[in-house]
Amino acid sequence: MPSLDLSASSIELTRAICDIPSVSDDEQTLADAITEAVSGLAHLDVYRDGDTIVARTDTGKAQRVVIAGHIDTVPLNDNLPTRFIEVDGQPMLWGRGTVDMKAGVAVQLKLAAELVDPRVDITWMWYDHEEVAADLNGLTRLAKTRPDLFAGDFAILGEPSNADIEGGCNGNIRAIVRTAGVRAHSARAWIGENAIHKVAPILMRLSEYRPKTVAVDGLDYREGLNAVRIAGGIAGNVIPDACEVEVNYRFAPNKNADDAESHMRDVFAGFDLEVIDVSEGARPGLDAPLAQEFIAAVGGVPRPKYGWTDVARFSALGVPAVNYGPGDPHLAHHDNEQVPLSQIESVERGLRAWLSNP
């Protein structure tokens, strides 16, 4: 079993963690290494559930912060082991997981070992299966078996945010918009009714749609409405009687699931629409007192997070949550994933500045 040295630099630790492959559903080796590394630390109570590890300080502070990061990655594509590279003079660590999100996990592990008596109590969470279906997510499982572990006054997810604070996240809804026609032999098309042709106005509305940018608690959330799949047709000589367009709407966190569905029904008025998946967003929650202290300690101007992350889970539990981690989110899932070493160090400094007992 590989072992992790939590006294190494956060950069070296990032490299070590990335070089232990942990594609979703194959996190056990890394989870074992993390468990072994934190179990020896007297100031942490360690709890393990599957490949999710929770490590808590219990120093009797008035407030508690949850700091979490997922340990799984999307599949490899010849991008491990990691390499140190330089791009335009900037030193980077290249390879799967460097951005999404093992650099964040490495910083968390280093500080979990170091901060024996932090200014607030901390619940560290490293969890499995974030990159796959929500019902497999380690936090979904943990929320059922140990909801008490989610208690806190503030939460930080180490998702890549270019080492800036990204508040909240957009919601995410997917729906199928359907057309129906009448099947016929295409040699006598006038007997049928072409369901694919009827999709024209759906695609016109999509291509003419101008997504809004919505200010929520001082941050601007950029929305998006997109067809992500289209399918129709039976055979090369048959007028199709059915066609469906799967539409994905990313909505600002001032809307709940009902608002989002209702907006989609307005846009596609006159068409059959079925919602197949919805995740509400999260308001940035930056007005919470702990959030304000965190922003002051870290510096910089908070920005909105566009993608859905597990901050929404904490938000739904009433725990204000933000994303804060090294790496450019645009490079998440790219085969060319790479993180600037300076961002790893910056996040380490930011978290330490806020969490250290003055």
Add this chain to the structure above:
Amino acid sequence: MPSLDLSASSIELTRAICDIPSVSDDEQTLADAITEAVSGLAHLDVYRDGDTIVARTDTGKAQRVVIAGHIDTVPLNDNLPTRFIEVDGQPMLWGRGTVDMKAGVAVQLKLAAELVDPRVDITWMWYDHEEVAADLNGLTRLAKTRPDLFAGDFAILGEPSNADIEGGCNGNIRAIVRTAGVRAHSARAWIGENAIHKVAPILMRLSEYRPKTVAVDGLDYREGLNAVRIAGGIAGNVIPDACEVEVNYRFAPNKNADDAESHMRDVFAGFDLEVIDVSEGARPGLDAPLAQEFIAAVGGVPRPKYGWTDVARFSALGVPAVNYGPGDPHLAHHDNEQVPLSQIESVERGLRAWLSNP
């Protein structure tokens, strides 16, 4: 092995042939029965190639007519054995193959046995694999090995035509029209370019397209331009970078393959278009002297055939060809296939009237 009694009525013979299932690629039992039935007839030279049977008179007439019918059907769907039914007082034979096209084959077999000394020499052809890919078609095979057997001054295909003469057939071309975009995470759609949205004008052009009706040699051919398949999309959270629409154009026989392709390129100007399949149509050929005699003998007003049939094969060989058979072509391939008994008798009378030596 079931045996066929060619002295039975054409209605009874239709029933007997339909009750020997012969879905494409499974024609051997029926082909064996046909071979056995015609091999004993002294006035016919019989040639067999796979499950295709050719039976020729050789009476030294100045002219020769080819009369052909395929013996395969589309797959069964609980619609055999056949049943005699009555619809609005009209007696029908119901079941797979009754329309497409075993009633036509039965009439041909009966007349093949009966017409020992016809007014023109006759080449009868009963062939396999018409309902599947063109390269499997028994006539495609025969045209390679025995092109001499296709020699003739006129040809009649027994495809269902409601016992009327249907001249020529439309051509058939299929093309893929493609759009390209830029893949991106759907949470940051503005970084990508949605290839499905770009399909909107393609579908608008299709839904606004008004197909022409084109007069060719006195018959009106109704064209059609239809999307028969559409596909695009990668995952529920990805902006798609590619989408394709398969379009089927049925074109009047005044156009050749180049004309048809060029028309499609005009309609979809600005888009990438790839032709994947093309079959030219056939002009009705009703001005041929034998055709005129045939029309006069059968009576009625010739109509255009919309679907592509093997008449195009004869037309391409320079042999004028028409469709003439019992059954409503709209019921071809329907699970509810059924042929009016009166049409079977009508086609039998029509062919006999023309082919008998006066």
